[in-house]
Amino acid sequence: MTFLEMLRDAAQRNGSMLCVGLDPDPARFPAAMRGDASRIHDFCAAIVDATRDLVIAYKPQIAYFAAHRAEDQLERLIAHIRASAPGIPVILDAKRGDIGSTAEQYAVEAFERYGADAVTLSPFMGFDSVQPYLKYPGKGAFLLCRTSNPGGDDLQAQRLASVEGQPRVFEHIARLAQGPWNSNGQLGLVVGATYPAEIEQVRAIAPTLPLLIPGVGAQGGDAEATVRAGWRAGAPIVVNSSRAILYASSGEDFAEAARREALRTRDQLERARVAA
Numbered sequence: 143m144t145f146l147e148m149l150r151d152a153a154q155r156n157g158s159m160l161c162v163g164l165d166p167d168p169a170r171f172p173a174a175m176r177g178d179a180s181r182i183h184d185f186c187a188a189i190v191d192a193t194r195d196l197v198i199a200y201k202p203q204i205a206y207f208a209a210h211r212a213e214d215q216l217e218r219l220i221a222h223i224r225a226s227a228p229g230i231p232v233i234l235d236a237k238r239g240d241i242g243s244t245a246e247q248y249a250v251e252a253f254e255r256y257g258a259d260a261v262t263l264s265p266f267m268g269f270d271s272v273q274p275y276l277k278y279p280g281k282g283a284f285l286l287c288r289t290s291n292p293g294g295d296d297l298q299a300q301r302l303a304s305v306e307g308q309p310r311v312f313e314h315i316a317r318l319a320q321g322p323w324n325s326n327g328q329l330g331l332v333v334g335a336t337y338p339a340e341i342e343q344v345r346a347i348a349p350t351l352p353l354l355i356p357g358v359g360a361q362g363g364d365a366e367a368t369v370r371a372g373w374r375a376g377a378p379i380v381v382n383s384s385r386a387i388l389y390a391s392s393g394e395d396f397a398e399a400a401r402r403e404a405l406r407t408r409d410q411l412e413r414a415r416v417a418a
């Protein structure tokens with residue numbers, strides 16, 4: 143199955159647009175594992191087991207593993223997701239972006255080493271930095287477009303005086319991803335839930351692309367406004383929440399609390415979709 147087929151299937155099966163972000167921080171683990179980086183896999187696996195019927199995708203953030211020399215635990219975690227939550231796509235959040243020859247290595251890392259179904263990429267270095275990922279048929283690549291952080295404005299909101307109609311950088315990225323860069327239909331865009339007006343602008347330019355939308359939960363993005371702005375029939379949205387779910391409780395009941403928060407968020411998104 144391609145990444146897009148997996149997304150559609152998971153969305154239907156779990157009635158969900160919620161992606162649980164796997165950003166494990168040992169300092170925030172419950173007391174019995176607190177500060178123990180060797181328990182990263184176990185912590186995340188418990189979250190997966192508690193939420194697997196509620197999600198459209200999982201998004202492990204690679205820095206949280208690499209920072210603790212825990213890449214082997216990320217490999218084991220992805221194997222665990224395949225066994226515990228079969229058919230649920232894994233989006234490797236790596237935000238890579240480099241010249242073609244180096245990008246080829248990053249693509250091997252994402253799709254062969256980790257076996258991810260999709261990856262996040264920075265489009266800053268242009269199409270030849272994205273192309274190596276598109277050589278993997280059926281895999282997805284989400285380009286950072288209008289990110290959720292306040293500093294996203296510094297570059298993404300600048301106007302491109304040289305392009306007709308003077309679009310902002312993020313609008314130009316959306317145009318490229320919807321059109322000339324999307325040779326095999328593998329591209330999606332990252333837009334922050336913290337900027338629903340911009341989600342709507344991106345959706346108008348890119349009516350069919352899947353959107354990865356982080357920023358609900360800990361960053362305070364508005365879940366309802368996000369769905370109204372981004373969801374369209376046939377164009378999936380993947381709304382990510384990480385810390386609000388992972389650390390819903392700092393006690394031994396962390397997995398049950400994560401499930402409650404994931405359920406609440408999934409249902410909130412679904413209600414907004416039905417009302418849209």
Ligand SMILES: O=C(O)c1cc(=O)[nH]c(=O)n1[C@@H]1O[C@H](COP(=O)(O)O)[C@@H](O)[C@H]1O
Nearest residue numbers: 203235262289290356359360361383384385
């Ligand atoms: O690409 C991303 O996933 C991403 C893009 C963006 O614009 N904003 C953003 O927060 N993210 C990631 O989404 C996750 C958000 O985590 P929480 O704020 O804890 O829900 C983190 O892993 C971020 O690295």
